[in-house]
Amino acid sequence: MSANHDGANLLEVRGLTKIFGTLTACDHIDLNIAKGEIHALLGENGAGKSTLVKMLFGSLEPNSGEIFWNGQAVRITSPGAAKKLGIGMVFQHFSLFEALTAAENIALSLDDGSPISSIAAKARALSYSYGLPLDPDSLVGDLSVGERQRIEIIRCLLQTPQLIIMDEPTSVLTPQEADKLFETLERLRAEGKSILYISHRLEEVKRICDRATVLRHGKVVGHCNPREETAASLARMMVGNEVQAVVRAPVEGIETAQPLLEIRGLSRKPATPFSIPLRNITLNVRAGEVIGIAGVAGNGQGEFFESVSGEVLQQDAASVRIRGKDAGGLTITGRRLLGAAFVPEERLGHGAAPRMKLSENLLLSRHATDGKVFVGTGGMVKSGAVYAASQRIIEAMDVRKSAPDPEAAALSGGNLQKFIVGRELDRRPSVMVVNQPTWGVDAGAAANIRQALIELSRSGSAVLVISQDLDELFEMSDAIAVMHNGELSKPMPIAEATFEKVGLLMGGAEPGHAEHTLETA
Amino acid sequence: MMRLELVKRPQRSALFSALSPFIAFALTIIAGAIMFALLGVNPLTAFRIYFIEPISQVWQLHELAIKAAPLILIAVGLSVCYKANIWNIGAEGQFVFGAIFGSAIPVLFPQFEGPLVLPLMLLLGMVGGAAYAAIPALLKTRFNTNEILTSLMLVYVAQLFLDWLVRGPWRDPQGHGFPQTIQFGDSSVLPELMPDAGRANWGFVFALVAAVLIWILMSRMLKGFEVRVLGSSPRAGRFAGFGLNRMVFFAFLLSGALAGLAGISEVSGAIGQLQPVISPGYGFTAIIVAFLGRLNPLGIIAAGLVLALTYLGGEAVQSALGISDKVARVFQGMLLFFVLGCDTLIHYRIRLIGLALTKQEGAAKLEATPKLKEAR
Numbered sequence: 096m097s098a099n100h101d102g103a104n105l106l107e108v109r110g111l112t113k114i115f116g117t118l119t120a121c122d123h124i125d126l127n128i129a130k131g132e133i134h135a136l137l138g139e140n141g142a143g144k145s146t147l148v149k150m151l152f153g154s155l156e157p158n159s160g161e162i163f164w165n166g167q168a169v170r171i172t173s174p175g176a177a178k179k180l181g182i183g184m185v186f187q188h189f190s191l192f193e194a195l196t197a198a199e200n201i202a203l204s205l206d207d208g209s210p211i212s213s214i215a216a217k218a219r220a221l222s223y224s225y226g227l228p229l230d231p232d233s234l235v236g237d238l239s240v241g242e243r244q245r246i247e248i249i250r251c252l253l254q255t256p257q258l259i260i261m262d263e264p265t266s267v268l269t270p271q272e273a274d275k276l277f278e279t280l281e282r283l284r285a286e287g288k289s290i291l292y293i294s295h296r297l298e299e300v301k302r303i304c305d306r307a308t309v310l311r312h313g314k315v316v317g318h319c320n321p322r323e324e325t326a327a328s329l330a331r332m333m334v335g336n337e338v339q340a341v342v343r344a345p346v347e348g349i350e351t352a353q354p355l356l357e358i359r360g361l362s363r364k365p366a367t368p369f370s371i372p373l374r375n376i377t378l379n380v381r382a383g384e385v386i387g388i389a390g391v392a393g394n395g396q397g398e399f400f401e402s403v404s405g406e407v408l409q410q411d412a413a414s415v416r417i418r419g420k421d422a423g424g425l426t427i428t429g430r431r432l433l434g435a436a437f438v439p440e441e442r443l444g445h446g447a448a449p450r451m452k453l454s455e456n457l458l459l460s461r462h463a464t465d466g467k468v469f470v471g472t473g474g475m476v477k478s479g480a481v482y483a484a485s486q487r488i489i490e491a492m493d494v495r496k497s498a499p500d501p502e503a504a505a506l507s508g509g510n511l512q513k514f515i516v517g518r519e520l521d522r523r524p525s526v527m528v529v530n531q532p533t534w535g536v537d538a539g540a541a542a543n544i545r546q547a548l549i550e551l552s553r554s555g556s557a558v559l560v561i562s563q564d565l566d567e568l569f570e571m572s573d574a575i576a577v578m579h580n581g582e583l584s585k586p587m588p589i590a591e592a593t594f595e596k597v598g599l600l601m602g603g604a605e606p607g608h609a610e611h612t613l614e615t616a
Numbered sequence: 617m618m619r620l621e622l623v624k625r626p627q628r629s630a631l632f633s634a635l636s637p638f639i640a641f642a643l644t645i646i647a648g649a650i651m652f653a654l655l656g657v658n659p660l661t662a663f664r665i666y667f668i669e670p671i672s673q674v675w676q677l678h679e680l681a682i683k684a685a686p687l688i689l690i691a692v693g694l695s696v697c698y699k700a701n702i703w704n705i706g707a708e709g710q711f712v713f714g715a716i717f718g719s720a721i722p723v724l725f726p727q728f729e730g731p732l733v734l735p736l737m738l739l740l741g742m743v744g745g746a747a748y749a750a751i752p753a754l755l756k757t758r759f760n761t762n763e764i765l766t767s768l769m770l771v772y773v774a775q776l777f778l779d780w781l782v783r784g785p786w787r788d789p790q791g792h793g794f795p796q797t798i799q800f801g802d803s804s805v806l807p808e809l810m811p812d813a814g815r816a817n818w819g820f821v822f823a824l825v826a827a828v829l830i831w832i833l834m835s836r837m838l839k840g841f842e843v844r845v846l847g848s849s850p851r852a853g854r855f856a857g858f859g860l861n862r863m864v865f866f867a868f869l870l871s872g873a874l875a876g877l878a879g880i881s882e883v884s885g886a887i888g889q890l891q892p893v894i895s896p897g898y899g900f901t902a903i904i905v906a907f908l909g910r911l912n913p914l915g916i917i918a919a920g921l922v923l924a925l926t927y928l929g930g931e932a933v934q935s936a937l938g939i940s941d942k943v944a945r946v947f948q949g950m951l952l953f954f955v956l957g958c959d960t961l962i963h964y965r966i967r968l969i970g971l972a973l974t975k976q977e978g979a980a981k982l983e984a985t986p987k988l989k990e991a992r
Contacts, residue, residue, distance in 0.1 A: 405857075406854050427855065427856075427857045428857030439855060441851075445849075445851045445855055446852070448848055448852040449848075449849060450848050450849075451844070455841065458838075458841060459852060460855065462838055463857060470838050474837045474838045475836055475838075476836060476837060476838055478836075505627065
């Protein structure tokens with residue numbers, strides 16, 4: 096099953112360079128991908144992984160350098176050209192229409208005019224042969240994130256690619272779903288297909304990848320066999336220095352600490368046909384603790400976040416209380432003024448306005464809480480003070496950027512996330528609610544964000560973290576609750592929590608009835 | 617084979633953002649030359665009469681200011697709406713209602729004279745325009761109606777209402793049956809700026825002041841920031857705590873008030889009474905002005921002067937060459953068409969496919985079949 100290292104290279108990249116203005120995103124990248132290997136592409140955010148992949152998939156044109164496909168020089172001018180060559184890609188963020196069926200979504204991208212029924216039949220056969228069972232006639236809106244990813248993978252496989260590029264494929268999966276995906280990848284490798292696997296999860300890279308290419312600041316800093324490395328040595332190559340392990344000091348006397356965020360019997364009807372109702376959620380987050388909420392994506396986390404943040408108001412004012420005051424009827428501004436801060440899951444278009452500068456995006460969430468500092472008499476914005484504060488945050492969070500005050504959309508995802516989290520931390524909020532704090536953020540930056548959130552709690556704030564990344568929750572949380580189908584389990588103290596217990600709750604088992612549910616399942 | 621292809625730019629181009637109105641203007645001139653040639657007129661002569669002669673004397677510049685004032689006033693208000701992604705198309709109706717409200721004082725209380733009259737009229741004009749603009753805002757926030765349709769349809773309601781007023785209850789009893797109100801008294805007339813040099817009145821000053829104030833609002837104030845955030849990413853705006861419904865009212869009331877001010881200024885300044893038609897389509901032309909000025913209030917001043925010239929030029933070619941003054945409408949339409957077309961260049965660049973392939977035949981084995989949805 097091991098890769099054919101001596102065989103001909105399927106893809107060879109020589110000196111590939113891409114320059115954006117003054118920033119060299121990719122600087123003379125060399126990369127070889129052999130037939131039948133799973134090749135990992137590792138690097139921090141902003142290291143140039145996305146830029147490199149976009150050049151390979153034809154979305155960006157390189158400034159210089161060569162690409163050889165089966166030994167022949169090629170120019171990949173468009174995604175269509177990449178597909179013709181035999182390069183397929185599974186994106187990190189899916190592009191599926193929720194109101195259409197899986198087969199219809201596939202048909203849209205194939206674009207060859209074959210009837211839906213034949214596409215559905217092909218998709219069904221392919222999905223079973225690769226151990227990715229999928230009903231092509233089901234509506235995407237009804238499918239879990241893992242199942243949606245299968246559609247993307249099948250859509251890619253239907254074009255019979257030789258090389259499949261996968262961008263952070265496991266970031267949305269449960270541990271069980273990820274295991275299934277790895278089996279599929281190994282089967283594809285056995286068939287002689289090559290996979291370029293982008294991930295920041297070093298353990299899984301060690302588990303399934305044959306070789307790895309590590310990027311840092313747009314340059315290749317090394318090729319290695321991940322199986323011979325440790326997670327720590329891989330991280331060191333990526334970051335350039337040791338990744339600090341997250342430290343979580345035990346909290347004393349948390350039982351008597353005051354709850355700063357109280358949620359009492361919070362319910363919400365579904366707002367759209369594709370959203371989840373919230374059912375009688377109760378949770379207290381006390382001063383000094385971090386509570387984690389685990390759950391498979393799409394089980395009401397987004398709806399819950401909106402309700403707690405005040406983007407959606409509650410009928411019952413007492414269903415959300417912040418620092419002892421009823422906040423259910425307050426807007427997000429009112430809740431912020433009580434001392435709460437929020438970081439939503441989606442960065443572009445929700446946590447930040449894409450076409451606005453970072454300094455303007457600072458004003459976005461803090462125009463009311465820091466009104467005295469940022470807004471002068473008559474509603475004039477003190478742009479000097481805002482700019483200075485944004486530079487302070489950029490400095491504190493080590494945000495990497497190509498201009499002094501760039502547009503939010505010009506930053507890589509991880510760097511923007513550092514800014515958005517830093518923007519709220521800078522206020523020293525007494526209640527912090529974060530949805531997916533390190534989604535798609537590299538190891539070094541993720542550790543910094545997690546550590547900063549823990550330190551915020553230890554300084555006397557209440558921190559609530561919603562995440563699909565179990566490793567992250569176990570690293571940060573003092574207790575973990577699980578959200579499933581709009582219901583929230585009781586928080587489990589971290590000392591009692593295990594992956595297995597949490598995983599069962601994520602799958603929908605009721606606490607205390609776990610065995611019964613397993614039998615009927 | 618060769619064809620043009622649009623390729624999305626990674627970032628919006630600042631260069632083309634500034635150049636686009638000029639390219640559009642040049643294209644309008646070219647298309648205009650073809651039109652004049654087809655009408656059997658020497659394009660050079662026509663352009664001289666259209667664009668140069670109307671502004672070759674001082675009194676003519678005053679006429680330009682009179683035409684530009686309502687265009688600028690309305691367009692700066694509309695720019696706030698459009699920045700907020702709210703589509704008020706009904707400024708013409710708000711203009712008419714501003715004129716009606718403001719005229720109520722001189723028409724209904726002709727004996728009321730003094731220095732208070734004019735400020736009160738202007739204030740009432742703004743109230744009238746804002747109140748009329750509140751209707752589509754209310755319909756949008758309450759019933760989720762499309763404001764483009766409702767604000768546009770209300771234009772015709774306003775025009776017919778004015779027509780009925782001047783033929784019916786507000787008709788001048790001594791007017792020999794002409795459909796018009798009494799002439800406004802001296803205290804109800806907007807004074808001229810320099811009576812010796814030309815007819816331009818204080819309306820032009822209002823327009824300049826409004827443009828500067830709106831520029832400060834949009835670029836320096838928290839409210840302007842709110843407008844831009846809600847317009848560019850509504851969900852981030854909601855996260856910021858800005859209310860979309862409040863913004864709909866703010867934008868409609870502000871633009872309605874400015875259109876109303878333009879309406880009463882026009883009636884009390886340039887016309888001096890109410891009559892069935894008080895605007896050659898200022899409210900619609902202002903939409904072109906807003907976009908030609910890049911939705912920037914200072915740019916709108918320049919754009920307002922250019923569009924005012926198209927009105928004067930239309931009148932000039934009609935009297936000098938006997939061409940219909942509808943030529944002005946054609947020029948305005950072409951300008952808007954080309955401006956919107958050229959704006960594509962801000963987000964996309966044009967690539968000549970086919971040329972690139974023949975240049976590099978060796979590497980051109982791949983047939984490029986890109987689609988916009990894939991390039992995203």
